[in-house]
Amino acid sequence: MSETELIRVLGDDDTSPAPYHPSLDDESLLALYRRMVQTRLFDAEMIRLHRQGRVSIYSSSEGEEALAVAAAMTLSEEDWLFPDYRVSGALFERGVPMEEFLAQLFGTSKDLSKGRQIPTHYGSRQRHIASISSPVGNGIAHAVGFAWAARIKKGPEVVLTFFGDGATSEEGFHTGMNIAGVHKLPVVFVCRNNQYAISVPFNLQTGSDTIAVKAKAYGFDGVRVDGTDALAVHDVVREAVERARKGGGPTLVEGVSYRHGAHSTSDDDTRYRKAAEAEAWRKRDPIDRFGRYLKSRGLWDDARDAALRETLESRIQTAVAEAEAAPPPPLESLFDDVYDDLPWHLREQRQDLTDHLRGLKGRKP
Amino acid sequence: MAVISYLDAISHALREEMRRDPTVFLMGEDIGVFGGAFKVTRGFIEEFGEERVIDTPISESGFTGAACGAAIMGFRPVVEFQFADFIACAFDQIVNFAAKCYYRWGIPVPVVFRGPSGGGFRGGPYHSQNPEAWFTHVAGLKVVQPSTPYEAKGLLKAAIRDNNPVIYLEHKHLYRRIREEVPDEDFEIPIGVADVKRDGTDLTIVTYGAMVHTCLGVAERLAAEGAEIEVVDLRSLAPLDKDTILASVSKTGKALVVHEAQLTSGIGGEVAAIIVESCWDALDAPVKRIGALDVPIPFSPTLEDAVLPSEGKIEATARELLEY
Ligand SMILES: Cc1ncc(C[n+]2csc(CCOP(=O)(O)OP(=O)(O)O)c2C)c(N)n1
Numbered sequence: 001m002s003e004t005e006l007i008r009v010l011g012d013d014d015t016s017p018a019p020y021h022p023s024l025d026d027e028s029l030l031a032l033y034r035r036m037v038q039t040r041l042f043d044a045e046m047i048r049l050h051r052q053g054r055v056s057i058y059s060s061s062e063g064e065e066a067l068a069v070a071a072a073m074t075l076s077e078e079d080w081l082f083p084d085y086r087v088s089g090a091l092f093e094r095g096v097p098m099e100e101f102l103a104q105l106f107g108t109s110k111d112l113s114k115g116r117q118i119p120t121h122y123g124s125r126q127r128h129i130a131s132i133s134s135p136v137g138n139g140i141a142h143a144v145g146f147a148w149a150a151r152i153k154k155g156p157e158v159v160l161t162f163f164g165d166g167a168t169s170e171e172g173f174h175t176g177m178n179i180a181g182v183h184k185l186p187v188v189f190v191c192r193n194n195q196y197a198i199s200v201p202f203n204l205q206t207g208s209d210t211i212a213v214k215a216k217a218y219g220f221d222g223v224r225v226d227g228t229d230a231l232a233v234h235d236v237v238r239e240a241v242e243r244a245r246k247g248g249g250p251t252l253v254e255g256v257s258y259r260h261g262a263h264s265t266s267d268d269d270t271r272y273r274k275a276a277e278a279e280a281w282r283k284r285d286p287i288d289r290f291g292r293y294l295k296s297r298g299l300w301d302d303a304r305d306a307a308l309r310e311t312l313e314s315r316i317q318t319a320v321a322e323a324e325a326a327p328p329p330p331l332e333s334l335f336d337d338v339y340d341d342l343p344w345h346l347r348e349q350r351q352d353l354t355d356h357l358r359g360l361k362g363r364k365p
Numbered sequence: 366m367a368v369i370s371y372l373d374a375i376s377h378a379l380r381e382e383m384r385r386d387p388t389v390f391l392m393g394e395d396i397g398v399f400g401g402a403f404k405v406t407r408g409f410i411e412e413f414g415e416e417r418v419i420d421t422p423i424s425e426s427g428f429t430g431a432a433c434g435a436a437i438m439g440f441r442p443v444v445e446f447q448f449a450d451f452i453a454c455a456f457d458q459i460v461n462f463a464a465k466c467y468y469r470w471g472i473p474v475p476v477v478f479r480g481p482s483g484g485g486f487r488g489g490p491y492h493s494q495n496p497e498a499w500f501t502h503v504a505g506l507k508v509v510q511p512s513t514p515y516e517a518k519g520l521l522k523a524a525i526r527d528n529n530p531v532i533y534l535e536h537k538h539l540y541r542r543i544r545e546e547v548p549d550e551d552f553e554i555p556i557g558v559a560d561v562k563r564d565g566t567d568l569t570i571v572t573y574g575a576m577v578h579t580c581l582g583v584a585e586r587l588a589a590e591g592a593e594i595e596v597v598d599l600r601s602l603a604p605l606d607k608d609t610i611l612a613s614v615s616k617t618g619k620a621l622v623v624h625e626a627q628l629t630s631g632i633g634g635e636v637a638a639i640i641v642e643s644c645w646d647a648l649d650a651p652v653k654r655i656g657a658l659d660v661p662i663p664f665s666p667t668l669e670d671a672v673l674p675s676e677g678k679i680e681a682t683a684r685e686l687l688e689y
Contacts, residue, residue: 056487107665115665118489134491135454136423169422171454197423199399205422272398328667338660345629349658353671356678 003212003222006256009231014292022231023238026299032073032230033294034308036065036287039089041312042098045320046105050265054324055105057119061086063260064192066230066286068162069093071190071253074238075160082130082143082161085120086192086259090162094127098316102323114336115329128157137163137170140189144176147187147244158244160188160237166197168211177252181218184249188240189215191252192227194259199272215252227257228286231293257286331357369547372540374514375479376405378521379443381551383413386441389525390417392428393445402447403481403540429455429478433463433530436474441525449480449534450494463530464505473528477521482510483536483575483625484657484673489664495574495626495657500532501603501635507556508603510534512577514545516600519554527556536575536625543578559606561613565595568686569613571636572623573599576674580623583680592687602632610636611644618649619686623679628656650689653682 009016016022022029043060050058061068064086072081072090083090091101103110105119112124113131123131130146133139143161150157167173168191180187191211195202208214215222225236233255240251258281262269269278294300335342335350342350369377383389390413391406397420400407410418421428425446432442446452452459459478466474484493500506507529511517517535524531562577563584570580577598584594595613599605614620620640622633633654640652658672 114663115668116490116661116663118487118492118664121489134489135451166423169424169427171424171426197394198402199395199397200420200422204420266402271400328665331667331671334658334660334663334668334671345659353658 003216003224004210006224006226007232007236008226008229009235010226010229010289010293014289015296016231016293023235028073029294030299032070032234033287033290033300035069035073035089035093036230036290037308038092038312039065039069040287041309042092042316043088045316047261047265049320055119057265058105059085059120059264060259060261061088063281063286064194064227064255064257065089066233066290067190067192067227067255067257070230070234071160071162071237071255073234074241075158078128078156079158079160079241080128080130080143080146082139082146082159083122083132084139084162084164084167085132086164087162088120091122091129094129096122096124096127096129098319099323100124102319103326106323106326107328108323108326109329110323110326111329114333137167137172139163140167140170140172141176141179143187144180144185147180147185148183151183151185156245158186158188158241160190160241162190162192164197165191165193165195165202165205165211166200167191168214169205177215177218177250180250181220184220184247186244186247187250188237188244189250189252190237191254192257193254194257196259196263196273198263198267201272211254212252220250220252222252222254224254224256227255228284228289230286230290260285366546366548368544369514370541371511371514371517371535371543372403372405374517374547375521375535376407377547378518378525379406380409380412382522382525383409383417386525388440389443390419390435390440391443391445392419392421392432394421394423394447396420396445401445403537405445425451425454426458429458430462432476433458433466433474436476437466437472441475441477443477443479443525446478446480448488448492449482449496450491452478452480452496452532453499456499459500459506459530459532460503464503467529468505474530475525475528477524477531477533479533479535481537481540482534483538484662484669485538487664487666487669488662490661493662493669495534495624497532497534497602498626498631501632505529506603507531507601508534509556509601510536510574511600512536512539512574512598513543515547516554516560518547519552520556520600522551523553523556526553531556534574538575539578554600557601557604557606559600559609560598561595561609562598563594563596565593565617567593567617568619568621568683569595569597569617570621570623570679570683571597571599571610571613573602573632574625576623576625579674579676580679583676583683586680587683587687592683594683599632599636605635605639607639607643610639614640615644615647618647619689620648620652621655621679621682621686622652623655623674625673626656627659628654629659631656650686653686655679655682
């Protein structure tokens with residue numbers, strides 16, 4: 001398998017070639033599809049909430065749902081996910097309820113990160129999901145270190161980390177890949193190559209033809225897969241996870257995709273992308289493609305699709321209403337967790353704040 | 366003279382310097398077609414081309430090091446960090462290389478490192494920081510932070526023409542909010558010179574950046590009650606303008622230092638030490654400092670508002686000193 005060949009399962013008409021037997025049973029195929037649709041609808045709702053001023057920033061995964069969901073689906077419960085800000089589907093696939101993710105997006109008292117992180121920077125120790133830190137690419141090195149520790153402890157964990165094509169220019173990517181290669185660590189690197197890092201196109205990000213080829217220099221395999229083909233993504237990542245679990249070392253998976261929307265709600269992508277290019281990629285929408293495959297197998301139809309969307313929309317609305325109703329985190333919580341103890345200067349600052357608040361209570365606002 | 370914003374002023378300074386000096390070029394993420402995350406370089410790639418307006422890969426350490434390399438060759442690169450927080454990714458190149466190259470080797474590294482800093486935007490722990498004190502502790506670096514369009518323009522020109530590496534921090538909150546008349550003709554504001562933004566006799570507030578405006582507001586309000594507060598805008602944080610600070614405090618006898626950056630080990634400590642060491646005899650009250658709480662900047666608006674120094678707190682502390 002070369003690092004430049006694009007692995008696909010779905011043919012041009014989105015039915016799989018005859019000899020293909022999916023590794024997923026029918027029920028799992030449907031679960032994968034439902035999750036992708038949930039992700040699409042959820043992301044769209046967040047963009048709407050942003051327009052209404054209710055979510056301050058959001059980065060949609062529209063067009064990349066197959067990558068996030070199908071890759072995360074290959075993990076077992078003991079495994080760990082080191083996500084980035086554009087894989088909401090992977091969070092849902094790991095069992096994160098929408099209410100819990102929404103609490104993070106709204107930064108309420110129910111947010112596991114206590115209102116401290118910007119929207120999408122979710123994390124949960126219980127669900128084996130690392131909390132995202134904003135500097136692009138630095139989570140890649142953390143994933144590698146986590147895998148290293150798993151190796152030392154002889155634990156069963158495989159670590160999967162997501163990042164964009166832009167992140168492959170950062171130190172975290174290169175140093176992380178290098179260490180993983182040297183020690184043959186149980187980590188799977190999944191690059192969402194959506195062709196752009198905000199406005200910067202792939203050819204200004206790297207001089208190499210593919211991302212996958214970069215693995216070669218670090219001594220392990222790179223695989224290039226059609227990121228709009230849920231079945232291909234699942235098969236490729238499943239193999240990589242199995243290899244890691246058996247002690248075969250890391251794999252770099254490059255999922256070739258496109259983000260249908262802007263980089264984030266602060267971006268205007270029409271300044272740097274041609275409408276025709278975006279239009280062409282929309283024709284390869286991962287959800288449409290996978291849906292056509294399921295229909296060709298007689299597993300899905302339009303009526304079920306409409307019903308699914310209706311149910312999901314209403315669940316999303318309920319989750320939003322519930323999450324939004326929670327109050328902001330208490331002010332006193334500000335000083336918790338800066339250190340695991342409270343040094344004198346923070347104790348003083350907390351006292352000042354408490355006195356100040358008490359003083360305010362007596363007065364009219 | 367045209368009325369322009371703080372952001373326009375930065376943009377104009379860059380454009381004029383690039384027209385004047387062919388060795389000036391720009392590097393950064395999304396600064397080309399996109400015009401930069403905050404649109405400081407909108408229209409630049411059209412005027413100066415891809416060789417002088419370089420969209421870099423996302424590798425702060427790499428392009429910062431590359432800028433230093435080009436500087437050794439005689440260029441004057443201006444590096445944009447998309448957010449000042451991400452200067453941390455290039456720390457080694459700035460602190461270990463740029464700051465010490467001249468001392469080790471006699472070759473200047475005239476690079477300007479620009480970045481939008483500051484909180485109040487719900488940017489959370491990584492899009493809100495005020496990193497000036499990380500750098501004022503490093504010999505060989507100059508650090509500036511303008512508070513007005515006039516200064517933004519004059520200081521950036523001075524920074525680009527300076528033979529030393531300069532950290533130039535722009536407060537996001539000022540970008541579009543502050544507008545004023547700025548001369549069309551070429552001018553520089555020398556690095557290392559503070560500016561007295563308001564004369565007074567009863568108390569000196571030493572501050573810089575966005576806090577200048579907050580402190581001027583407090584001074585105005587207290588003036589209605591008969592207090593005359595002098596507001597000193599440092600503008601340059603390394604080197605500090607010791608003479609202006611001491612002249613003011615010698616006159617008023619009282620000093621309050623205010624910055625948005627976190628309190629502990631901030632610029633305020635240095636300024637307070639200078640005052641205590643050099644004009645003890647003139648002091649009628651203890652020197653006070655106000656800065657952000659010593660915690661990372663949280664995303665939640667309720668929490669963030671409690672972390673950043675508030676007008677209320679500045680006013681209360683100023684009153685306390687006035688009554689001392
Ligand atoms: C160290 C660092 N530099 C810059 C940024 C600002 N930034 C956030 S996302 C982004 C683009 C990332 O692009 P890519 O990795 O391709 O992922 P995509 O957003 O396209 O999914 C940039 C430059 C950052 N967060 N961290």
